[in-house]
Amino acid sequence: MESSPPADAPPPRLELRGITKRFPGCLANDHVNLVLQGGEIHALLGENGAGKSTLVKMIYGVLHPDSGSMLWQGQEVRVPDPAGARRLGIGMVFQHFSLFDTLTVTENIALGLDNPGPMAALANRIRTVSERYGLALDPDRHVFHLSVGERQRVEIVRCLLQDPKLLIMDEPTSVLTPQEATKLFETLRRLAAEGCTILYISHKLEEIRALCSRATVLRGGRVVGACDPRQETARGLAEMMIGSELSTPERPPQGAAGAARLSVRNLSTSSDNPFATNLKDVTFEVRAGEILGIAGVAGNGQAELMAALSGEALIADPAAVQIEGLPSGHLGPRARRALGLAFVPEERLGRGTVPELSLSDNALLSGYASETLVTGGMVRFAKARAYAETIIKGFNVVTHGHKAEARSLSGGNLQKFIIGREILQRPKLLIVGQPTWGVDAGAAAAIHQALIGLARSGAAVLVISQDLDELFVLSDRISVLFHGRLSDSRPTHETSVERIGLLMGGLFATPPDEDGEIARAL
Amino acid sequence: MSLIRLEPRGQASQAMVYLTPPLAVVLTLMSGFVLFLLLGFDPMKALHAFFIDPVSSKRGIGELIVKATPLTLCAIGLSIGFRANVWNIGAEGQLTVGAIVGGGLALAFYGHGGWWLLPLMVIGGAVGGMAWAAIPAYLRLRFNASEILTSLMLTYVALLLLNFLVHGPYRDPDGFAFPESRLFEADAVMPILWLGTRVHLGAALALLAVAGGWVLIARTFIGFQIKVIGLTPAAAGYAGFDQKRIVWLALLLSGGLAGIAGMGEVAGPIGQITPNVSPGYGFTAIIVAFLGRLHPVGILLAALLMALSFIGGEAAQIAMGLPKAITGVFQGMLLFFLLASDVLIRYRVRFGARRAVA
Known part of the structure; x- marks a missing residue:
C-alpha cells in the first residue's frame, strides 16, 4: 500500500x-x-x-x-x-x-x-x-x-x-x-x-x-x-x-401545509434535577405534510422536550401540548399513541428497544395497540412475529430474523427497525430524536428517504437532531433549541448552516438570561 | 496485578443457563461425598440416608410434597415480582398474616362451620397476605421507600402479632394456657389428597399457581410488561407501561400466594394456630425462586429439591447421627455451586499476570 x-x-x-x-x-x-x-x-x-x-x-x-x-x-x-x-x-x-x-x-x-x-x-x-x-x-x-x-x-x-x-x-x-x-x-x-x-x-x-x-x-x-x-x-x-454507490434522498416538493397536527404553546418545565435543562416558553407547531427540524447541541433541553412530547413526562398545563387540537399534556404515552402519535427516541437500545428481547417482542413494545397484537389480555405472538417480519422486509433490516435479539443488530439496522416499526403504524404525527446518530451512510439515506416519504404522504414529522447536514436534507423548516428556549422557525431554503450554527451557540433575538449564560456562551 | 482474572464472555450460552442448576446439584453431591468421607462416615451410606431413604417410602414422598407446597406457592409469587424488579423479601410475614386471617376465620366460625368455610379461609388467607404486602407497595409508590426493607421489617411485626394472638385472643379456652389455638374442626381442615400421607389440597393449589404463573409470564400482555420493566425500565416508560400498576400487581400477587401458603399450613399439616407456623418457608422461597431461574417449572423442581434438603437433613440426623448443621451445609453448597456456575457462564478465568509494556 x-x-x-x-x-x-x-x-x-x-x-x-x-x-x-x-x-x-x-x-x-x-x-x-x-x-x-x-x-x-x-x-x-x-x-x-x-x-x-x-x-x-x-x-x-x-x-x-x-x-x-x-x-x-x-x-x-x-x-x-x-x-x-x-x-x-x-x-x-x-x-x-x-x-x-x-x-x-x-x-x-x-x-x-x-x-x-x-x-x-x-x-x-x-x-x-x-x-x-x-x-x-x-x-x-x-x-x-x-x-x-x-x-x-x-x-x-x-x-x-x-x-x-x-x-x-x-x-x-x-x-x-x-x-x-x-x-x-x-x-x-x-x-x-x-x-x-x-x-x-x-x-x-x-x-x-x-x-x-x-x-x-x-x-x-x-x-x-x-x-x-x-x-x-x-x-x-x-x-x-x-462500498457501493450512495443514493441521495429524493425530495418531492412540499404541497400546501395542512392542519397543525402538533401545537406546543408556552411549554415550560421545572425539574428537581439540578443538571436538567428546563424548557422556557417553547412554542411551535408541526403541520400535516411537513418536516420541522429542531437543531441544537445536546443538553440544551432536547431530552426534556422529547419526554414532554412523548408523554413520559406529564405537563401541568394540558393545553401546552396539543395533538390534533386536543389538549394532551396530561396524557401518558399510551393515550398519546392512541391519538396518532408515534415516537422514535434518541436511545435506540434501552429505550426504543429492549436489548435482550427478540425483534418480535420489540415489535410488540410499541405496536401492541395500533396493530392489535393483544386481545383479551393475551399476546398474539404469531401476529407479532408477522409484524416484525413485515418491518424487517419493508425496511431492509439486515438480521437473521424476528428471533434475533435487538442488541445483536448494528446501530443502523436497529434504527431502521425502529423507524419502520413506527412508520408502519401509519402515525399522523411522528417525533424522531437523532434519527441517524451513529448510523452508517447507507442506512442513513434509507431512513431519510422513509421520513420524507412519510411526510409527503400527509403525516407531520418532527426531527430533533444535532446533525445540521441531516436537518438541511430533511426539514422544511428549522428551529434551534438553546438553553431550553426555542428560536422561531425559518424555512430551510431561506437560512444557512452558518446562521443556524450561530443560533446553536445562543445568538438569539431574545434577551439574555438573567445569569448571563448566553453572553458567556458567545 | 492479580494472578487470577475474570474476563467477560461475549454472550452467555443459553443451554448452560438451564444446565447449571443440575450441574450444581451434581457438584453438591460430589462435595458431600468428600465431606462425609473426611468426617469418617461411609459416604455412600450417608448420601443414601440423606437423599434416597427419605423419599423411598410413600410417607416420605408425601412429606416432600407437604414441604414443597408452601415453598412453591411463595416462590411463584416472588418470582413474578423479581422479574419486574420488585423485591419482596417479606413473604414470611405475608404467609404469617395469611395464617392469622385464614386460621382466625376457622376459630371465628368454630362450631358453626359448613362446606363454605374452607373456601372462605382460602380467600381470607389470600386477602391477609395481600393486605400485608400492600403496605410496602404503598410506601414504595408514595414515599419511594425500598420494599426490601419495609417488607422484611413487616415480617417481624407479623410474627409478633401472631405471638400476641396465640397468647391472647386465639388461645384455646380449654388448652391449659398453652399458647396454641383450638384444633380446627373438620370443615376448616384442608382435605387430604393422597390417603396415607399428609398431602393436602394446598399441593393442588400450588400446581395451579405454577400453571397460572407460566401463563401469566409467557402468554399475557401483563407478563410481557413485567419482563420489559424488569429488563429495561426506560423502554417500559417509552411504551407507556404503567410501572405503578405492575408494582401493585407484583406485591399483591406474591402476598396473596404467600397468604394462601400460610393458611394452608395451619389448616393442613398443623391443624391449629401455633406460634411457629413456618420454619422459614417465606425466606427459603427466595432461594427457591432464584434456584428455579424465576421460571414456574424450575421453581417447582427447586422447591422439591429444597424440601428434600430439609427432610434429608432430619433423616440423616436420626439414621446416622449426623449433626443438625448438615442441612444448612448442603443448602449452602448448593447455592455456592449455583452462583459459581453463574459467574463462570458469564466470565472465563484467566491465570497469570498481564504482561507489562515492553
Missing part, C-alpha cells in the same frame, strides 16, 4: 501490522495494517460497525489484539492497559466524556492523571496549556456549568498535559456547533505542526477533507483503501466507505 520510506527516515510514529481481533460471532478487525507518521492528521474512516472503535481501543490498550503486532517508533510493544498507553505517549479523547459534574475542571483532570501533583500547580499547568492551544478553559469552574464543547476541551487538555505523541479523537465534532468545530480544528492543526500525530475518527466527510492529510478506510473490519482526502470528493469517500 505504501512505498517503503528511505532507510535513513525516522520510523513511523505508530505502525500496526496484521492486527486481528475476533469477538464471538464477528471478526471486528481482520489483518489491519496502519502506518501513522509523526505530525500528520490521519483520518480513520468507516461506517458504524466497520471496526474503527475496536482498532483504536486496541491502540489505547482497552482491548487486546488476538494476533498482529504494534510498533511504536519502530519498537515492537504491547499495550496492556490505558495507563500503559499513556506512558508511551498515547492520549485518547472518547466520544462520551468521563467527567464528574460536581467536581471542578482541575479536580476532574487530576482524577485522570497518573501523577497529578499539587492542585494549585496543576491548575497553573491547565491554564498554560489551554492558552497555548486556544482552548479557553477556567480550571476552577464546576463541570456542570460547562457547555459540551467546554467539556470536550477538559478531556483534550487532560490528554495534552501528558505531552502525547499520538492523540486519538473519536468522533469529536458530533457534539459541537460548526463554530466550535472550526476552533477545534485550529487546535488540532497547531498540535500537528508541533509534531503530535492525530488519529481522527469520523464519518463526517467534509470535515475529514478539510482537516486530514491522509485517510485509511475500513469496511467490515478490513482496510479497503487509503487516500489523500483533499484529493477526493465527499461522495467518493462515502462510496469507498460503504
Whole structure:
C-alpha cells in the first residue's frame, strides 16, 4: 500500500501490522495494517460497525489484539492497559466524556492523571496549556456549568498535559456547533505542526477533507483503501466507505401545509434535577405534510422536550401540548399513541428497544395497540412475529430474523427497525430524536428517504437532531433549541448552516438570561 | 496485578443457563461425598440416608410434597415480582398474616362451620397476605421507600402479632394456657389428597399457581410488561407501561400466594394456630425462586429439591447421627455451586499476570 520510506527516515510514529481481533460471532478487525507518521492528521474512516472503535481501543490498550503486532517508533510493544498507553505517549479523547459534574475542571483532570501533583500547580499547568492551544478553559469552574464543547476541551487538555505523541479523537465534532468545530480544528492543526500525530475518527466527510492529510478506510473490519482526502470528493469517500454507490434522498416538493397536527404553546418545565435543562416558553407547531427540524447541541433541553412530547413526562398545563387540537399534556404515552402519535427516541437500545428481547417482542413494545397484537389480555405472538417480519422486509433490516435479539443488530439496522416499526403504524404525527446518530451512510439515506416519504404522504414529522447536514436534507423548516428556549422557525431554503450554527451557540433575538449564560456562551 | 482474572464472555450460552442448576446439584453431591468421607462416615451410606431413604417410602414422598407446597406457592409469587424488579423479601410475614386471617376465620366460625368455610379461609388467607404486602407497595409508590426493607421489617411485626394472638385472643379456652389455638374442626381442615400421607389440597393449589404463573409470564400482555420493566425500565416508560400498576400487581400477587401458603399450613399439616407456623418457608422461597431461574417449572423442581434438603437433613440426623448443621451445609453448597456456575457462564478465568509494556 505504501512505498517503503528511505532507510535513513525516522520510523513511523505508530505502525500496526496484521492486527486481528475476533469477538464471538464477528471478526471486528481482520489483518489491519496502519502506518501513522509523526505530525500528520490521519483520518480513520468507516461506517458504524466497520471496526474503527475496536482498532483504536486496541491502540489505547482497552482491548487486546488476538494476533498482529504494534510498533511504536519502530519498537515492537504491547499495550496492556490505558495507563500503559499513556506512558508511551498515547492520549485518547472518547466520544462520551468521563467527567464528574460536581467536581471542578482541575479536580476532574487530576482524577485522570497518573501523577497529578499539587492542585494549585496543576491548575497553573491547565491554564498554560489551554492558552497555548486556544482552548479557553477556567480550571476552577464546576463541570456542570460547562457547555459540551467546554467539556470536550477538559478531556483534550487532560490528554495534552501528558505531552502525547499520538492523540486519538473519536468522533469529536458530533457534539459541537460548526463554530466550535472550526476552533477545534485550529487546535488540532497547531498540535500537528508541533509534531503530535492525530488519529481522527469520523464519518463526517467534509470535515475529514478539510482537516486530514491522509485517510485509511475500513469496511467490515478490513482496510479497503487509503487516500489523500483533499484529493477526493465527499461522495467518493462515502462510496469507498460503504462500498457501493450512495443514493441521495429524493425530495418531492412540499404541497400546501395542512392542519397543525402538533401545537406546543408556552411549554415550560421545572425539574428537581439540578443538571436538567428546563424548557422556557417553547412554542411551535408541526403541520400535516411537513418536516420541522429542531437543531441544537445536546443538553440544551432536547431530552426534556422529547419526554414532554412523548408523554413520559406529564405537563401541568394540558393545553401546552396539543395533538390534533386536543389538549394532551396530561396524557401518558399510551393515550398519546392512541391519538396518532408515534415516537422514535434518541436511545435506540434501552429505550426504543429492549436489548435482550427478540425483534418480535420489540415489535410488540410499541405496536401492541395500533396493530392489535393483544386481545383479551393475551399476546398474539404469531401476529407479532408477522409484524416484525413485515418491518424487517419493508425496511431492509439486515438480521437473521424476528428471533434475533435487538442488541445483536448494528446501530443502523436497529434504527431502521425502529423507524419502520413506527412508520408502519401509519402515525399522523411522528417525533424522531437523532434519527441517524451513529448510523452508517447507507442506512442513513434509507431512513431519510422513509421520513420524507412519510411526510409527503400527509403525516407531520418532527426531527430533533444535532446533525445540521441531516436537518438541511430533511426539514422544511428549522428551529434551534438553546438553553431550553426555542428560536422561531425559518424555512430551510431561506437560512444557512452558518446562521443556524450561530443560533446553536445562543445568538438569539431574545434577551439574555438573567445569569448571563448566553453572553458567556458567545 | 492479580494472578487470577475474570474476563467477560461475549454472550452467555443459553443451554448452560438451564444446565447449571443440575450441574450444581451434581457438584453438591460430589462435595458431600468428600465431606462425609473426611468426617469418617461411609459416604455412600450417608448420601443414601440423606437423599434416597427419605423419599423411598410413600410417607416420605408425601412429606416432600407437604414441604414443597408452601415453598412453591411463595416462590411463584416472588418470582413474578423479581422479574419486574420488585423485591419482596417479606413473604414470611405475608404467609404469617395469611395464617392469622385464614386460621382466625376457622376459630371465628368454630362450631358453626359448613362446606363454605374452607373456601372462605382460602380467600381470607389470600386477602391477609395481600393486605400485608400492600403496605410496602404503598410506601414504595408514595414515599419511594425500598420494599426490601419495609417488607422484611413487616415480617417481624407479623410474627409478633401472631405471638400476641396465640397468647391472647386465639388461645384455646380449654388448652391449659398453652399458647396454641383450638384444633380446627373438620370443615376448616384442608382435605387430604393422597390417603396415607399428609398431602393436602394446598399441593393442588400450588400446581395451579405454577400453571397460572407460566401463563401469566409467557402468554399475557401483563407478563410481557413485567419482563420489559424488569429488563429495561426506560423502554417500559417509552411504551407507556404503567410501572405503578405492575408494582401493585407484583406485591399483591406474591402476598396473596404467600397468604394462601400460610393458611394452608395451619389448616393442613398443623391443624391449629401455633406460634411457629413456618420454619422459614417465606425466606427459603427466595432461594427457591432464584434456584428455579424465576421460571414456574424450575421453581417447582427447586422447591422439591429444597424440601428434600430439609427432610434429608432430619433423616440423616436420626439414621446416622449426623449433626443438625448438615442441612444448612448442603443448602449452602448448593447455592455456592449455583452462583459459581453463574459467574463462570458469564466470565472465563484467566491465570497469570498481564504482561507489562515492553
